[in-house]
Amino acid sequence: MVGITSHGAHIPMLRLPLSAIAGGGRKATGGSGEKAIANFDEDCVTMAVAAATNCLEGIDRAAVDGVLFASTSYAYKEKQAASIVAKALDLRRDVVTADLADSLRAGTTALRAGIDAVKAGSARNVLVIASDCRLAAPRSALERNIGDGAAAFLIGDSEVAAVVDHYHFIADEIIDVWRTDGQPFVRSWEDRFVVEHGYSDNVVEAVKGLLQKSGLGPKDFTKAVLYSPDARSYAGVARATGFDAKTQVQDPLFGKLGNTGCAFAPMLLVAALEEAKPGSRLLLANYGDGAEALAITVTEHAGKLRAKRGIQWHLDRRAELSDYDKYLNFRNLQPSEFDRRAGQGVSATVHFRDRDEDISFHGHKCRRCGTMQFPFQRVCFKCFAKDDFEQVRLSDKYGKVMSHTFDFFAGSPDPPLIVCIIEVDGGARVYMQMTDASPKEVKLELPVEFTFRKIHEYGGTPNYFWKCTPIR
Amino acid sequence: MNPDAIRDKVAIVGMGCCQFGENWDKSPEDMIVEAAFEAYEDAGLDNPQQQIEAVFCGSVYPSKGTAEVADALKLFGRPVSLVQNYCATGTDAFRYGVFSIACGLYDTVLVVGFDKPKDRGVSGPSAVTTGVRGLPMTPAGWFSLCAAKYFETYGAGREDLAKIAVKNHHNGTLAPKSMIKKEITVDDVLKAPLISWPFGLYDCCAQSDGAAVAVLTKRELAKSFRDDYVLVKAVAIALAENPQSDPSFDFLRWKPTVHAAKQAYAQAGIGNPFKEIDIAQVHDCFTMTELLTYEDLGLCEKGSAKDHIANGTFELTGELPVNTDGGLKTFGHPTGATGVRMLYENYKQLQGKAEQRQVKNATIALSHNLGGAPQTCGLTIVGMP
Numbered sequence: 001m002v003g004i005t006s007h008g009a010h011i012p013m014l015r016l017p018l019s020a021i022a023g024g025g026r027k028a029t030g031g032s033g034e035k036a037i038a039n040f041d042e043d044c045v046t047m048a049v050a051a052a053t054n055c056l057e058g059i060d061r062a063a064v065d066g067v068l069f070a071s072t073s074y075a076y077k078e079k080q081a082a083s084i085v086a087k088a089l090d091l092r093r094d095v096v097t098a099d100l101a102d103s104l105r106a107g108t109t110a111l112r113a114g115i116d117a118v119k120a121g122s123a124r125n126v127l128v129i130a131s132d133c134r135l136a137a138p139r140s141a142l143e144r145n146i147g148d149g150a151a152a153f154l155i156g157d158s159e160v161a162a163v164v165d166h167y168h169f170i171a172d173e174i175i176d177v178w179r180t181d182g183q184p185f186v187r188s189w190e191d192r193f194v195v196e197h198g199y200s201d202n203v204v205e206a207v208k209g210l211l212q213k214s215g216l217g218p219k220d221f222t223k224a225v226l227y228s229p230d231a232r233s234y235a236g237v238a239r240a241t242g243f244d245a246k247t248q249v250q251d252p253l254f255g256k257l258g259n260t261g262c263a264f265a266p267m268l269l270v271a272a273l274e275e276a277k278p279g280s281r282l283l284l285a286n287y288g289d290g291a292e293a294l295a296i297t298v299t300e301h302a303g304k305l306r307a308k309r310g311i312q313w314h315l316d317r318r319a320e321l322s323d324y325d326k327y328l329n330f331r332n333l334q335p336s337e338f339d340r341r342a343g344q345g346v347s348a349t350v351h352f353r354d355r356d357e358d359i360s361f362h363g364h365k366c367r368r369c370g371t372m373q374f375p376f377q378r379v380c381f382k383c384f385a386k387d388d389f390e391q392v393r394l395s396d397k398y399g400k401v402m403s404h405t406f407d408f409f410a411g412s413p414d415p416p417l418i419v420c421i422i423e424v425d426g427g428a429r430v431y432m433q434m435t436d437a438s439p440k441e442v443k444l445e446l447p448v449e450f451t452f453r454k455i456h457e458y459g460g461t462p463n464y465f466w467k468c469t470p471i472r
Numbered sequence: 473m474n475p476d477a478i479r480d481k482v483a484i485v486g487m488g489c490c491q492f493g494e495n496w497d498k499s500p501e502d503m504i505v506e507a508a509f510e511a512y513e514d515a516g517l518d519n520p521q522q523q524i525e526a527v528f529c530g531s532v533y534p535s536k537g538t539a540e541v542a543d544a545l546k547l548f549g550r551p552v553s554l555v556q557n558y559c560a561t562g563t564d565a566f567r568y569g570v571f572s573i574a575c576g577l578y579d580t581v582l583v584v585g586f587d588k589p590k591d592r593g594v595s596g597p598s599a600v601t602t603g604v605r606g607l608p609m610t611p612a613g614w615f616s617l618c619a620a621k622y623f624e625t626y627g628a629g630r631e632d633l634a635k636i637a638v639k640n641h642h643n644g645t646l647a648p649k650s651m652i653k654k655e656i657t658v659d660d661v662l663k664a665p666l667i668s669w670p671f672g673l674y675d676c677c678a679q680s681d682g683a684a685v686a687v688l689t690k691r692e693l694a695k696s697f698r699d700d701y702v703l704v705k706a707v708a709i710a711l712a713e714n715p716q717s718d719p720s721f722d723f724l725r726w727k728p729t730v731h732a733a734k735q736a737y738a739q740a741g742i743g744n745p746f747k748e749i750d751i752a753q754v755h756d757c758f759t760m761t762e763l764l765t766y767e768d769l770g771l772c773e774k775g776s777a778k779d780h781i782a783n784g785t786f787e788l789t790g791e792l793p794v795n796t797d798g799g800l801k802t803f804g805h806p807t808g809a810t811g812v813r814m815l816y817e818n819y820k821q822l823q824g825k826a827e828q829r830q831v832k833n834a835t836i837a838l839s840h841n842l843g844g845a846p847q848t849c850g851l852t853i854v855g856m857p
Contacts, residue, residue, distance in 0.1 A: 354605065357605070358605050371719055372719065373717065373719050374717060375605070375717065381713065381717075381718065381719050381720075382719065382720070402621070402723060403617045403618070403619075403620055403621055403723045404617075404620055405612075405613050405616040405617060405619070405620075405668045405669050405670075406666065406668065406669035407609070407610055407612065407613040407667075407668040407669075408665070408666050408667055408668060409610045409612055409613075409667050409668055410609060410610050410613060410668075416666070416668075416669070417613075419609065419613050419668075421617060421715075421716060421723075427719055428719065429716070429717055429718065429719055429721070430717075431716035431717065439669070443620075444620055444621060444624055455605065465605050
């Protein structure tokens with residue numbers, strides 16, 4: 001049996017109240033509630049690493065044979081994201097990596113590709129990640145609907161928690177939502193056209209096709225997990241396909257999360273799996289340039305995944321950012337004296353040499369005296385032995401604050417920059433920034449964990465390193 | 473190390489210091505010439521082209537390097553070297569000048585410390601980023617890293633730091649060549665905008681342009697220049713582990729100072745620094761640096777700095793006046809010039825020429841720089857014959 005053996009999610013800690021979007025001469029039409037927004041140091045890659053880390057908790061990372069990464073908002077047009085994610089997760093070097101992009105449907109397409117690979121026997125364990133951090137024009141209707149987040153699934157063939165029994169895929173050509181090369185903002189045609197002829201027509205066709213193919217009826221499903229472009233449109237699809245929108249449809253989390261693009265349906269699936277009982281059956285329907293519908297059966301192994309950091313854990317972990325100007329600054333949409341993307345950027349050769357430290361977050365352990373150190377050394381700090389170290393992964397360890405400062409001068413878009421020296425469990429000291437934290441909670445000995453983030457954007461590229469964050 | 477190799481073999485016979493400040497209208501050449509010709513005149517060098525045999529320069533932001541000094545002073549046909557050692561750059565240039573005479577190679581040499589950071593277009597030290605892992609990081613961020621642990625361990629706080637700023641601002645009002653001449657209060661310091669906790673604006677030294685110059689000669693020739701020459705007792709430099717990655721650092725001291733003090737006291741034959749040293753110019757890039765330096769130099773017990781601050785031990789009228797000219801706080805910190813500028817103050821104090829800020833009966837004076845992450849400390853001890 002092949003299917004989902006583990007899942008994880010990431011929702012950024014920050015929430016933008018929809019009321020904060022109003023202003024600038026526009027009426028407040030955002031309604032109530034909030035949406036999850038990536039911090040200034042997060043993007044689809046960092047959120048993918050976070051979701052995958054949650055998914056892989058307690059699992060031997062060396063067992064992962066493949067990474068499929070789905071996103072519509074990756075920074076590079078040429079250069080793969082999955083390989084960065086694989087390096088940050090410290091996976092094997094002979095892992096198969098691929099990006100699936102360009103469509104809101106990419107997340108579920110990746111899920112199918114992962115399942116197919118394991119079924120075909122070309123891989124035993126495939127990590128499937130969907131992550132999006134899309135940008136809409138400031139104060140547009142779309143901006144109120146979209147949120148940021150990621151979901152990750154491990155596909156394998158033992159102790160499977162959820163099995164996809166049936167699929168139905170539709171491909172369609174329609175100019176509904178799009179973003180061309182070089183444009184920062186997602187654009188769309190008039191929303192009633194998009195909902196009626198794009199979303200509803202395609203999803204209804206996919207769901208009906210699935211029901212017909214599988215011989216199942218709406219009553220055979222415990223829950224329908226439906227992608228929805230906004231807070232209302234999914235109800236029409238439920239009605240048209242025979243599902244009870246009030247009792248049978250997974251809460252699409254508008255007002256809490258927002259539409260997280262190609263990660264949205266996968267994240268709603270994680271939310272449904274967190275609550276699902278063994279034997280229950282889920283319908284998953286996704287949309288984008290067509291639609292796809294999946295019939296999923298939950299097994300007795302689903303229950304043990306509940307302890308992982310999933311959707312509910314992340315929804316409960318929140319901090320409000322109500323300053324819209326600051327949000328615009330986070331997204332480089334506010335003219336500023338200091339352009340974070342200015343400069344020559346990092347040296348590719350330095351990056352090449354430092355990848356194990358910077359991306360995989362390895363430290364050195366002296367084989368002679370056992371002293372842990374960071375960054376890598378040629379000569380041991382303590383016993384002065386030369387070149388006698390082994391690499392140790394630090395990213396999945398915890399640490400504590402040895403020293404800290406709050407730097408108002410360092411050009412952070414969210415001053416003050418919290419800078420710490422962290423002692424990683426086992427001994428290495430790392431000089432690093434703290435993120436997703438308020439200066440008020442920082443104190444000596446504060447326990448921290450590590451999170452992969454954009455360390456800066458010099459040269460206009462996302463440059464990644466690890467930061468620490470209080471354990472929550 | 474042979475502790476006797478340096479002591480009393482080299483004399484300072486002339487010093488000069490240009491006006492420190494935001495010298496928009498002065499080039500490095502202008503400042504070097506201003507400081508060097510004051511030093512020539514002070515030493516009574518009537519023919520520097522013949523008398524100066526070698527030049528040792530210190531600068532962290534030189535635009536041309538050694539030629540900047542050689543071209544300005546037209547000192548050609550002899551060695552001109554440039555030294556860099558973070559904030560101890562000027563002190564290290566002085567150190568090589570001392571070595572060159574102590575070994576017997578030269579009779580008379582020039583030491584030139586200079587820097588012109590205000591030509592870079594940034595106010596204050598800039599945030600720098602290096603490499604892929606490079607944080608946007610500032611010197612204030614680095615030097616604040618002992619604060620949290622030290623405060624928690626010894627019960628000191630921002631108020632104690634503020635008193636150091638108030639003291640140095642006061643001393644600076646009495647120094648003609650300082651940049652900032654403004655008395656401030658503890659309240660001013662505590663209410664100023666935060667730069668990097670626990671440092672507010674007044675806890676940080678300013679950025680300025682400056683140059684300072686020393687004429688060194690061998691002791692046997694000193695009398696031919698002047699009667700009140702000053703002798704070099706010790707020159708020391710020590711590096712320590714990067715506090716950001718040192719696996720066993722305790723965040724209660726700056727180790728470079730502790731290491732360098734051992735060397736310097738051995739050379740100068742000092743056993744009880746608090747009793748034997750009369751004045752000290754120490755690196756007050758940030759107020760906390762000065763506080764830790766009191767202890768790291770052994771001028772007081774570890775943890776007792778705040779009591780001495782409260783008692784006024786290190787004020788101009790105290791038992792051991794520190795930063796008698798207002799320090800980096802009021803002169804600013806043109807990196808290469810600072811160490812030599814400190815020697816200028818000690819030289820004037822020992823000669824009794826420090827005017828309103830004169831400390832009575834000072835015969836042994838120490839100067840101290842701390843730089844890098846911080847990882848390097850430079851120390852000098854000079855005294856009257």
